[in-house]
Amino acid sequence: MRIALDAMGGDHAPDEIVKGAIQAVAEVDMTVLLVGKRDLLEPLVNQAASSKVRERVVIVAASEVIAMDESPATALRRKKDASIVVATRLVKEGEADAVVSAGSTGAQMASSLLGLGRITGIDRPAIATIIPTPHGGKLLLDVGANSEAKPKNLLQFALMGSIYMERVMGIKKPRVGLLNIGEEATKGNEVALGAYALLQENPINFIGNVEGRDIFGSSVDVIVCDGFVGNIVLKFGEGLVSALYSMVKEELKNSRLAQVGAFMATPALRGMAKRLDYAEYGGAPLLGVNGVSIICHGSSKAKAIKNALQVARQSVDQKIISAIQQNIPGKGSVRNDD
């Protein structure tokens, strides 16, 4: 198994990316193709203690980098030798089984779409992310690949999400909910109403509409929404958690007693922090493109990269692409039918 890793993408590239690669190959049987500037990457790889590890991290040269704030379309046109482009090309050419990046999400999406194409029958890919909850991880998709969706897109997201959750996360017959503003079938906007009908007709374990708070409940495994809603919800959650954290810190500052108390409570809360840590779940798969493409958060450090490489490995092991291909109804859908 060989995974192409964009070594130049992300806030902590290349140091943390390389560290993540080294940790991954030390733990699991895989080779990482580290794509980026050789002069930067070589010394980092050589820091790895074991020669066995060093053998499994192969540098593939790419001279350019696409920055977070570049327009993906323009950047892809101009930077033919960008790390994400080269990494994706390795998958297309069969040199790698999957691509992982913590760089610009837009550039990775564009590069995956152009380089790998879409799975026949999938009109739009979706970014699927795990939301950590007291009842385990829930898969939310789309969290930002598209700013609009039609009912048939939501149906395709539901099918892909089910397959992913079953194969990669080991949930049998995942329960799929449609994110909506009420549980009744008559609730929601036009797209939600249309999607509800489609979801009922298809071979999915569809449990009906779920509301925002149900994402944290025990009754659903896969939550489907358009990328506009999903992206806003995801970032709202990030903002809320970090607001709570900064408020706790601020309040504790004023009380010595409370500081001691918090110190005493910390070890017990570490388990919770681990359960809530996005990094534990690794990256978010871009489902629907014709190859395994895992998107990492821009702020990913070594642990997140290591886990994303594991997610990539499992996606390949579990043949996620062919499973999606075989389970998509209406394979006749053509690219521009909408």
Next chain:
Amino acid sequence: MRIALDAMGGDHAPDEIVKGAIQAVAEVDMTVLLVGKRDLLEPLVNQAASSKVRERVVIVAASEVIAMDESPATALRRKKDASIVVATRLVKEGEADAVVSAGSTGAQMASSLLGLGRITGIDRPAIATIIPTPHGGKLLLDVGANSEAKPKNLLQFALMGSIYMERVMGIKKPRVGLLNIGEEATKGNEVALGAYALLQENPINFIGNVEGRDIFGSSVDVIVCDGFVGNIVLKFGEGLVSALYSMVKEELKNSRLAQVGAFMATPALRGMAKRLDYAEYGGAPLLGVNGVSIICHGSSKAKAIKNALQVARQSVDQKIISAIQQNIPGKGSVRNDD
């Protein structure tokens, strides 16, 4: 000042509703018209210690109640003497200055729309709610009055939200952000793109797009979105906070040391709990109807009701309705132009 309060609406009606009314009139100069079943309400009101308080709580009889799960349209047609209908009628007939309810939101909306009508120039009303953050309360609207919105609706929400935030929350020139999936003007779905253009053209302190996490930042006061997105975000936030809370409790259960620590930290964290408590902010105004109508959370207890009565009082004091009337451009809009 007289506020009509639906005494029968909400999970804790009528006990907590009456308690809230008693607390409010004890603190502030207002009369509460308590609408509901006289035989249930009288003994509760008589529990109030002071005769001065009792004088300011007037029972107005209403024989029926609309349940949370009833279809608002059907219920309103059948139950002409429902507490929310009677309470709203008091406002329409000039007997009360505002209506407050913790009952079915759908029934309150329908009843306000039918009973009070819309403000000329407002095509759709919006529910506006305060999101508590480390940087104070932010106004998010719409959180569920409509499941779809057009750009002009979002513009109207922005205007109403600005006026409310300035008049009732005392924020000068409130900064308005459009909830979107990126900061650039070119981001988002069609409605967001259209709204961006409209918001720029109008006399609003528009700061551009804001992302989900920016709601908790210090750069924005009023956040505009459609009711589908707003409702999902709000409930997602509620679910996330309660998931965190239950996870903390669960983790602490296993460690005696951590329990003691948490006990020591609790007093310091009480200030934070207060800052985060939705009940502190009272109810959510239904902006755009031709009268002050304040929607409370179904789970409201006395404190939330008391604060909602205060919000109603301030909305009346600050002449929020006429302020909106005077600031709406294009007053020629007609009811069914969309």
